[in-house]
Amino acid sequence: MRIAVTGTPGTGKTTATERLASKLEERDAAESSADFDVIHLNTVLEDEALYTEVDADRQSKVADLDALAAWLEGREDTIVESHLAHHFDADRVAVLRCAPEPLEKRLLERGETEAKAAENAESEALDVILAEAVDEHGLESIYEIDTTDRTPDAVAAELAAVVTGDREPSAGDADFVGYLT
Ligand code: ADP
Numbered sequence: 013m014r015i016a017v018t019g020t021p022g023t024g025k026t027t028a029t030e031r032l033a034s035k036l037e038e039r040d041a042a043e044s045s046a047d048f049d050v051i052h053l054n055t056v057l058e059d060e061a062l063y064t065e066v067d068a069d070r071q072s073k074v075a076d077l078d079a080l081a082a083w084l085e086g087r088e089d090t091i092v093e094s095h096l097a098h099h100f101d102a103d104r105v106a107v108l109r110c111a112p113e114p115l116e117k118r119l120l121e122r123g124e125t126e127a128k129a130a131e132n133a134e135s136e137a138l139d140v141i142l143a144e145a146v147d148e149h150g151l152e153s154i155y156e157i158d159t160t161d162r163t164p165d166a167v168a169a170e171l172a173a174v175v176t177g178d179r180e181p182s183a184g185d186a187d188f189v190g191y192l193t
Pocket residue numbers: 019020021022023024025026027028118119121122159160162163164167
């Protein structure tokens with residue numbers, strides 16, 4: 013079973029999946045259930061140099077999706093976290109969302125440039141990653157989670173419900189298009 017956790021940068025994927033990892037470890041210790049590994053794919057991209065080029069203007073690396081797919085192959089029971097995670101095979105795809113204004117604020121507080129924060133806020137308002145995820149996996153595999161007014165622990169608990177099958181698929185509840193007007 014592979015669970016993808018995707019979403020626009022700043023939606024809280026890294027934070028929530030770190031907490032999810034410790035929740036799952038506690039669960040695994042309590043029950044003898046499947047042992048899930050959390051993979052932070054952007055770290056793998058850096059550590060294994062799985063990119064095709066460095067975009068100097070945008071200060072980012074262009075991911076080598078084929079090399080990342082090959083790296084992921086054969087890894088069972090994984091939670092794959094990245095804004096790219098929906099580009100790979102997955103049984104369930106959690107899409108984290110955040111209203112554009114607080115998203116922009118989160119990114120600025122994290123030290124991103126104003127241009128990058130604004131670009132990501134606009135992309136979130138346009139549902140870009142949700143639309144890509146639905147396109148690639150179909151509505152029945154999508155679990156949209158609005159993180160706007162929720163703590164990282166609450167988001168991690170909802171992700172745990174996706175992993176255990178206690179959460180129904182859903183998409184389209186977050187409506188952030190008003191940000192653009
Ligand atoms: P991503 O991995 O999706 O880019 P991060 O986990 O790095 O996002 O979170 C982006 C920023 O927002 C961090 O500074 C983090 O502390 C903060 N953050 C993460 N989750 C939440 C949340 N649920 N509510 C408020 N702030 C959050």
